Amino acid sequence: MNDRSFMLIGLVLYLGAFLQSLYLLRGCGQWESRAHGPLVLAGWLLHTYGLFLRGQRLGVCPITNLFETVMFTAWALVLIYMLVGLKWRVSLLGPFTLPLVIALCLFAMFPAVDQARDKFTRNVWLSLHATLSLLGYGMWALAGVTGVMYLVQERQLKSHHLRSLFLRLPPIAQLDVINLRLLIAGLVLLTVGIGLGFVVGVVLFLKDVPKTIWTFTIWAVYAGLVAVRLTGRMRGRKIALGSIVLLVILLATFWLVNLVSTAHRF
Amino acid sequence: MHIVVVGLNHRSAPVHVRERLAFTPAKLDFALTALRGVPGLAEGVIVSTCNRVEIYGTGQTPREAISGIESFLHSYHGVDQRLEREIYRYEEPRSIEHLFCVVSGLDSMVFGETEVLGQVKQAYERALACKNTGKALNQLFQRAFQVAKKIRSQTQITRGSVSVGSVAVELAEKIFGELAGSQVMIIGAGDTSEKTARSLQSRGLRVVLVANRTHERAEALAAELGGRAVRFDVFYDELVHVDIVISSITVPHHVLTRDKLEPLMLARQNRPLFLIDLGVPRNIEPAVNNLDNVYLYNIDDLQEIANANMRARQEDLARCNELVAANVEKFREWLRRLPPMTVMSEE
Numbered sequence: 001m002n003d004r005s006f007m008l009i010g011l012v013l014y015l016g017a018f019l020q021s022l023y024l025l026r027g028c029g030q031w032e033s034r035a036h037g038p039l040v041l042a043g044w045l046l047h048t049y050g051l052f053l054r055g056q057r058l059g060v061c062p063i064t065n066l067f068e069t070v071m072f073t074a075w076a077l078v079l080i081y082m083l084v085g086l087k088w089r090v091s092l093l094g095p096f097t098l099p100l101v102i103a104l105c106l107f108a109m110f111p112a113v114d115q116a117r118d119k120f121t122r123n124v125w126l127s128l129h130a131t132l133s134l135l136g137y138g139m140w141a142l143a144g145v146t147g148v149m150y151l152v153q154e155r156q157l158k159s160h161h162l163r164s165l166f167l168r169l170p171p172i173a174q175l176d177v178i179n180l181r182l183l184i185a186g187l188v189l190l191t192v193g194i195g196l197g198f199v200v201g202v203v204l205f206l207k208d209v210p211k212t213i214w215t216f217t218i219w220a221v222y223a224g225l226v227a228v229r230l231t232g233r234m235r236g237r238k239i240a241l242g243s244i245v246l247l248v249i250l251l252a253t254f255w256l257v258n259l260v261s262t263a264h265r266f
Numbered sequence: 267m268h269i270v271v272v273g274l275n276h277r278s279a280p281v282h283v284r285e286r287l288a289f290t291p292a293k294l295d296f297a298l299t300a301l302r303g304v305p306g307l308a309e310g311v312i313v314s315t316c317n318r319v320e321i322y323g324t325g326q327t328p329r330e331a332i333s334g335i336e337s338f339l340h341s342y343h344g345v346d347q348r349l350e351r352e353i354y355r356y357e358e359p360r361s362i363e364h365l366f367c368v369v370s371g372l373d374s375m376v377f378g379e380t381e382v383l384g385q386v387k388q389a390y391e392r393a394l395a396c397k398n399t400g401k402a403l404n405q406l407f408q409r410a411f412q413v414a415k416k417i418r419s420q421t422q423i424t425r426g427s428v429s430v431g432s433v434a435v436e437l438a439e440k441i442f443g444e445l446a447g448s449q450v451m452i453i454g455a456g457d458t459s460e461k462t463a464r465s466l467q468s469r470g471l472r473v474v475l476v477a478n479r480t481h482e483r484a485e486a487l488a489a490e491l492g493g494r495a496v497r498f499d500v501f502y503d504e505l506v507h508v509d510i511v512i513s514s515i516t517v518p519h520h521v522l523t524r525d526k527l528e529p530l531m532l533a534r535q536n537r538p539l540f541l542i543d544l545g546v547p548r549n550i551e552p553a554v555n556n557l558d559n560v561y562l563y564n565i566d567d568l569q570e571i572a573n574a575n576m577r578a579r580q581e582d583l584a585r586c587n588e589l590v591a592a593n594v595e596k597f598r599e600w601l602r603r604l605p606p607m608t609v610m611s612e613e
Contacts, residue, residue: 157441158555160567162574167425171443173538232535236559 003057004114006050007071011105013043014078018098025095025168036094044078051075061127063134066255067114072131074104076138080182084142088178090170097145125200133193137250139186140222143179144247147240150175154237176236179243183226190219211261214253221246267308267402267604268328271361272335272353273320276375279352287343289314294389297342298396304338306330309403311393313368315385317375322365324402328357358601359594365406366590369414371423378423378579383414402604406597413593420589421582426575430458430568431465433575434542438466438510441540441561446470451508453477453501454515455487458544458565462512463491475508477501479515502526506533514544520551527554542568 017039051072054062062068081097084090107113153169156162169175194215206212225242228234234242274284289297289312301310301321308331310323321339325331332355340348356364367373369386390407393399399407418424427433435445442448448471452459455478463474474493478484484495496504505511515521522541531539536559543550543564555562 153440157437157561160563160571162426162571164422164425166440169440171440173441173443232537233532235536236538238558 003050003053004109006046006053007105008109010043010045010047010050011102011109013039013046014098014102014105017043018095018102021095021098025165040078040082040094040098044075044082047071047075047078060122061131063127063130064117065113065115066258067108069130069134070104070108070113073134073138073141074101074108076135077101077104077141080135080138080142081145084178084182088174090146090174090178092149092165092168092170093145096149097142100141100145123200125196129193129197129200131193132189132196136186136189136193137254139182139189140243140250141247143182143186143243146175146179146182147243147247150179150240151237151244154240172236176239179240180226180229183222183229183239183243187219187222187226190222194219208261211257214257218246218250267324267326267601268331269322269324269358269361269402269406269601270328270331270335271320271322271356271364272332272339273313273318274349274352274354275318275320275373278354279349283349283352284317284319286345287319287339287349288316289319294392295396298393298398300342301335301338301398304334306334309400310335310398311390311403311407313386313389315382317382318368318373320368322361322403322406324400332357359598362406362594362597363590365410366413366593369410370417370586370590371414372417372583372586372590376428377576378425378428380418380424383411387411402601405600409593409597413590416593417586417589421585423579423582423586426571426578428572428576428579430565430572431462433568433571434462434512434563435465435469437561437563437571438471438540439469441538442509444470446472448509449473449475449507450510450512451475451477451496451501451504452487452491453511453513453521453549454545455480455483456514456544459512459514460487460491462542462544466510467491471510475501475504477504502530505530505539509538510540510542511550512542512544513549515549516545516547517549518547521549522554523551524553524557527557527560531557531559 017036020039021036051062051068054068058064061072063072077097078101081093081101085093149169150172152165153172153175156166157172225239225246229239274287276284279287294312294314297312298310301307301312301323304310304323306325306327308324308326310321313320313322319339321335323331323335325334336353336355339345339353364373365386369383371378371380371382374382386407390399390403394404427436438445438448445466448466450463450466450471450473452463452474455476467474474488474491475496476484476488476491476493477496477498478487479498481495481497484498487493488495511522513521527539538559538561541550541554541560541562543562546565548564550562550564552562552564554560
C-alpha cells in the first residue's frame, strides 16, 4: 500500500463517521455513538501515516503540490476539530466539520491534482512558513464551521421554531467564543507564517505579486473581522456570517491564485 | 414468588389523602422496619413522593401480600376509613409494568419528567440499607432503572421542557450557556415573573434586579429573591449590564421599543439580550426581535414551545410502551426461575 492508499482509507473512515452521525441524527436518541470518536481518530491516524510516508519519500514536509497541500489542510482541520471538541466538548462539531474534510480529501484524490513537482524547496524555514500558514487556514476553516453551527442555532432561536437540532447544538455564546478564538489562532499562525516567509524568502515574496497581494488581502480582512469582534462593534450572527463568507472566498481563490503564482505554484 | 404494588398517586387520590398516607423521610426507616412485620410479605420497598405513595412487595400469594400491605398502610397512618377507590392494587404483570412506567416518568404528572427516577432510586437504597429487599425486588428495581435509561436514550419523552418556566431556562441556557454569571431584571413584580426568575436562579443565575412602578413592591420581591430593587424611572440605564429581562407589567404601551434598544445594544457591545415578555398587553415591541443578538419571546411563544415538546413526548408513548412490555416479559421469565423465599417476618 502506498501513501495515497492510507489516506484513502482514512477518507473512508471519515465518511463512515459522518454517515453514522447523519443516521443517528435522524433518530431521537443520542446523535453520537461510542464509535464516532474512534472512527475519526482511526481515520486521522491513517491520514497522518499517509502524509508521513509521502514526507519521508520527499524528504520534506508533504506540501509540495496541490494534493499534498489540500490533504495537509484537511489533516490540520481534523486535528483542530479533535482538540477543540476535546477541550470545549462542542456537541455536533463532528457532523458539521466532516463534510468539509471529506470534500477537501475528495478534491485532492483526483489523480490530476497529485502532480509530482520537479523542483521544491528543502529550506526548513520555508517549510515551516508553509506549514504554519496552512495550520492557520485550518483554524479559519473550523471557524467557518462553527459559524455555520451558530447560524443554524441562531435561526432557531430567532424564529421560535425549535427543531430536534436545537437541543443537540451548543449554546450560541459558546459557539461565538470558540469562533473568535479560532479566528485569532488562525490570524496568529498566519502572521508568523507570513513573517517567516518574508524574512527567509523576501526576494521570492516580492516577485510573486499575485500571491503576495492575495495573502495580505486575506490576512487584512480576517484581521478586520477579529478587530470588530474584539471591540464589540459586531458580534454573533455577523461574525459567524463573516467567517463563512471568508472561508468560501479562501477555498475558491486559494487554488486560483496558485495557478498564476510563481513561487507558490503547487 | 409474586410481585405486587399497593399505592395511590396524583390521579387516584387528592392531595389531602396522599399527604395522610405519605411517609416522611425522617420516619422512613422506622416504617420500613414496621413493614417487615406484615404477614405474607417477603420483601418491601416504600416509595413516597409528593405525587405518590407506593409499597412494592413480594409474597407467595399475591392476594395475601396486597391485603397485608393495605392493612399496614391503614394501621401505620391511623386511617380507619377503607380507601377503596383511592388505592390501587396491582398483581403481575401490571405491578412490574407499573414500576417500569413510574421510573421512566410515564406515570408522572409532568409526562416524561426525570426527577422521579432519583426519588425511586433513593427509596430503593433506603429499603436495601434496611435489608427489606431480597433477590426479586433487587433485580426488579435494577431492571426498572435500566428500562428508564433505555427509554430516556431511545425515545423523546424526556426531551425539551414542558412548562413556561423551564422553557425559558432552556432558552436562556442555549443563548448564554452557563447562567452563573448572568444577570436578570424583572420588570413588574408579578407572580409569573417571580416564578420564572426562581427557575433561572435554580440553574445558577445569581444577580436579580427588580423594577416596579410601586417601588416598595420591588424592594419586597428583591429581598425575597436576594436581589436589588431599581427605580422604575431609571430601569433603562441598568439594561446595559443585564442579560435577561422578564417583563410582566400592565401598561397600555410598550416599555421597551426597537428605537430605545438599538443604541443600547451598541453600548452593550452587542452582547446577547434575552427578553421574556409575559405581559398582556405585550410590554415589548415585537420588532426588537429583528435586532441582532436580541431574542424576544412572549408568553404565547413559550407556551407553544412547551406544548410542542409535550406533543413530541406523547407521540413516543407507543414506543415507550413497547419497551416496557418487552422488559416486563423478560423480567417475568427470570422471576419464574427464582426459588421461593421466606417472608420478612420469619427471618
